[in-house]
Amino acid sequence: QVQLQESGPGLVEPSRTLSLTCTVSGGSIGSGNYYYAWIRQTAGKGLEWLGRIFPNGGGMYSPSLRGRITLSIDLSMNHLSLQLTSVTAADTGIYFCARGSRGSYWLYPLDFWGQGTTITVSS
């Protein structure tokens, strides 16, 4: 059974860069059958999809975050990473990583999730 575990700094100062890691266990992150996504839950916006990445590194991002967000994948470490620049209080929330399966032309839903890591943006 695959497991995902997010890790992060907890507290980030405004205007700084947020860096998160998601460690995947119980399966190879390199399998082309899957994709990985980052989602956050904020007080005002419910669940917000941030972006997704394929094992070959192809990423797509939420239009609302484009220019601030970068997703990457490290096959040797079996983990994925999120970087979010120029953070503000609006970026405070619980950040989840999750995995879904890939079809030939479409994506299946996210069926394995990490427990989430809480990020607070404050000075």
Add this chain to the structure above:
Amino acid sequence: EIVLTQSPDTLSLSPGERATLSCRASQSVSGKFVAWYQKKPGQSPRVLIYSASTRATGIPDRFSGSGSGTDFTLTISSLEPEDFAVYFCQQHGNSPQVFGPGTKVEI
């Protein structure tokens, strides 16, 4: 980008009652690629339904989904105490995989 809206914001019901939740898309969702997730405080979201009407593994049959085009529905036929939670719909077929704002089902 597709925008999803959900109604109602809150549904106040009792155990044993039927819950009907709506998800409307700003444009037709190709392939009926709409999923429903359940979210409880302190827990990760759990997928219930995908491709509008397919139950995910291990999901009880009191949960059902329907719809196509721009209108989708999640029905819980008889609410159990553990079903009181927030439910989100999502367009999952391609990116961006947007979520709706959620419907809270409360006692």
